[in-house]
Amino acid sequence: MGLLETTIAGRKRGSSHAHVVAELGSAIVSGAIAEGAILPGDADLSLRFGVSRTVLREAMKTLAAKRLIEPKAKVGTRVLPRSNWNFFDPDVLGWRCDAGVDLDFIEYLAEMRMALEPAAAAAAAERATSDDIVALYAIAAKFDDLTHTPESIAKVDLEFHLAIARMSGNPFMRSASALIEAALAIAFRLSSPAASPDMLDEVAANHLRIAHAIASRDPEKAVAAMRHVIEIGRGRIEKSLETAG
Numbered sequence: 001m002g003l004l005e006t007t008i009a010g011r012k013r014g015s016s017h018a019h020v021v022a023e024l025g026s027a028i029v030s031g032a033i034a035e036g037a038i039l040p041g042d043a044d045l046s047l048r049f050g051v052s053r054t055v056l057r058e059a060m061k062t063l064a065a066k067r068l069i070e071p072k073a074k075v076g077t078r079v080l081p082r083s084n085w086n087f088f089d090p091d092v093l094g095w096r097c098d099a100g101v102d103l104d105f106i107e108y109l110a111e112m113r114m115a116l117e118p119a120a121a122a123a124a125a126e127r128a129t130s131d132d133i134v135a136l137y138a139i140a141a142k143f144d145d146l147t148h149t150p151e152s153i154a155k156v157d158l159e160f161h162l163a164i165a166r167m168s169g170n171p172f173m174r175s176a177s178a179l180i181e182a183a184l185a186i187a188f189r190l191s192s193p194a195a196s197p198d199m200l201d202e203v204a205a206n207h208l209r210i211a212h213a214i215a216s217r218d219p220e221k222a223v224a225a226m227r228h229v230i231e232i233g234r235g236r237i238e239k240s241l242e243t244a245g
Contacts, residue, residue, distance in 0.1 A: 020059035029095035121226040122219035123168035143204035150192035191240040
């Protein structure tokens with residue numbers, strides 16, 4: 001389940017391994033467990049979570065792979081500084097969103113999207129097949145529905161942007177999709193365009209403009225159209241945060 005679907009459905013922790021990873025990871029990213037802190041030993045953590053040491057060790061390996069923690073001989077397991085964390089990891093991004101977002105976080109996220117998605121749109125304009133373009137238009141048509149809920153419009157939005165990442169032909173673009181999902185998950189919670197028919201019309205028109213640019217094989221127009229969509233989304237979220245504050 002991706003970050004957006006998890007946000008919509010709520011976080012479900014099935015296995016003991018997932019429960020330990022989620023509890024510790026969320027506590028670290030939220031600051032409840034401070035950077036530089038030494039985690040309790042295996043015996044204490046196994047008792048706390050009611051899991052075997054084997055499950056705990058696997059969970060710790062998962063958190064280490066996300067660069068949240070690092071075991072140190074004769075010291076213990078240390079929480080790494082925020083600068084080490086893998087924010088491209090969907091779980092880390094999800095925990096960061098759960099901890100609460102601010103204007104700085106929205107700005108950082110938009111900067112990354114600006115660095116990646118316009119380039120993906122330009123590449124798609126040059127590399128997409130005819131079948132790709134037909135499929136993109138089919139997704140774009142789904143925006144044009146005034147009965148959209150926040151859930152349904154977010155899912156269509158994600159489908160559209162992931163399609164362009166795939167059409168770019170660059171595997172790194174698709175691998176960075178967690179950033180797109182994070183932005184849409186925040187929009188779903190704070191400023192969904194489903195709140196207004198006018199906003200739905202605007203979103204539909206803006207995404208159709210991207211599809212037209214890609215179909216016309218015009219990288220420059222594709223870049224401009226994608227940048228516009230990201231800017232509009234960022235502005236909508238920032239306005240929502242300022243209003244709430």
